[in-house]
């Protein structure tokens with residue numbers, strides 16, 4: 001069964017006063033307001049969330065959300081795939097409708113993080129690693145530092161070239177009222193920032209963020225009957241790479257991005273060259289070039305060029321992260337994959353305002369760990 | 384008392400990993416071989432100095448991926464370093480009884496080991 005998205009929302013990202021269920025409820029209610037269907041229609045309600053139990057000491061958030069939104073009776077589950085929980089939520093929501101198990105699925109992704117100190121939140125996130133990694137005090141940024149040093153040695157890329165990703169995505173976020181940051185930054189700002197994981201600095205990395213986002217999925221036949229303004233889920237693919245990051249044969253190749261995208265694009269009947277706009281998981285600047293390489297947008301070792309040459313700018317041939325990306329919009333773990341698709345729905349509906357790029361086909365990639373688990377989604381505007 | 388081993392785990396098809404796994408990640412066979420790397424010399428593939436470290440972890444925390452030759456192949460090992468290193472440096476493992484403070488880690492202290500090896504550069508004599 002073909003699946004469509006008929007409602008989308010996100011809360012403002014940043015430091016928010018509400019706790020996890022408050023954020024989920026705000027995004028879920030706004031999504032139902034945006035959709036031509038009411039709460040009565042919802043049969044499944046999924047919550048994408050990495051670590052509500054660890055951040056806040058609260059479990060059972062999916063059941064709490066069902067009651068807050070007046071969805072009592074609906075089947076519910078929480079979906080955790082670490083920082084790719086949002087993408088995994090899309091996979092699950094799409095599956096529920098495509099299989100016929102649900103005729104209307106609400107997906108809400110969210111995370112509440114900013115009440116924790118940086119050492120605490122980096123420890124919660126690092127707890128996704130293997131004991132042999134965890135005991136050494138690894139963080140996700142430290143994997144990025146290890147990989148960036150190899151990438152800079154093996155390619156013609158420099159730190160300045162990687163900084164171009166941060167400059168571009170901050171520029172894009174200026175026009176996104178829901179983004180955490182609204183200030184442009186310069187290459188010098190990136191290069192002069194304090195080191196976080198040598199050779200990378202503070203402005204190479206996304207911030208710590210609170211926020212939520214939501215999407216409403218129905219069969220395309222239902223979407224056609226209730227609105228002219230829907231987006232179709234043309235393909236979804238999920239894949240995994242090694243859990244132990246240093247056990248990859250080629251540490252600079254994101255094989256789960258390549259495999260999940262191949263699945264999603266094949267399902268959609270598209271090649272990567274058909275994609276007009278993408279939201280990629282730029283937890284760190286380096287990941288945007290590595291994803292462009294894994295997606296086949298560039299050859300291996302060349303993925304740093306598009307940001308430098310302007311190809312991935314909003315007015316470029318292949319706009320990437322028009323929303324500002326995780327880098328500048330913020331990265332509330334479980335919300336991010338959902339918020340990527342929120343942005344692409346706005347783009348495909350022609351409702352992205354100053355961020356609008358011409359688009360009929362869009363792609364989002366949601367990454368867990370350092371490429372450990374990945375979901376790629378391909379969307380098309382209403383036919 | 385001698386230091387614990389730093390093991391590379393191998394399958395019948397000659398693939399080695401550290402840490403080991405229930406089945407070989409490459410071919411799915413059981414990993415029955417072990418090779419102790421504790422006295423061997425490896426080479427730094429890449430390194431980072433992490434300054435935003437989790438609770439209970441030294442700051443800064445310099446980490447490296449070190450490659451060892453085993454049989455006809457190589458195995459990568461992740462660990463801290465005792466001092467700054469460069470790519471290509473020869474290093475030897477050095478045993479550390481407690482790599483971080485388990486009592487302030489998110490992870491349950493009893494659920495895993497906290498000792499292990501950091502890498503010390505081998506300087507020319």
Ligand SMILES: [Zn+2]
Nearest residue numbers: 394398407410
């Ligand atoms: Zn094997």
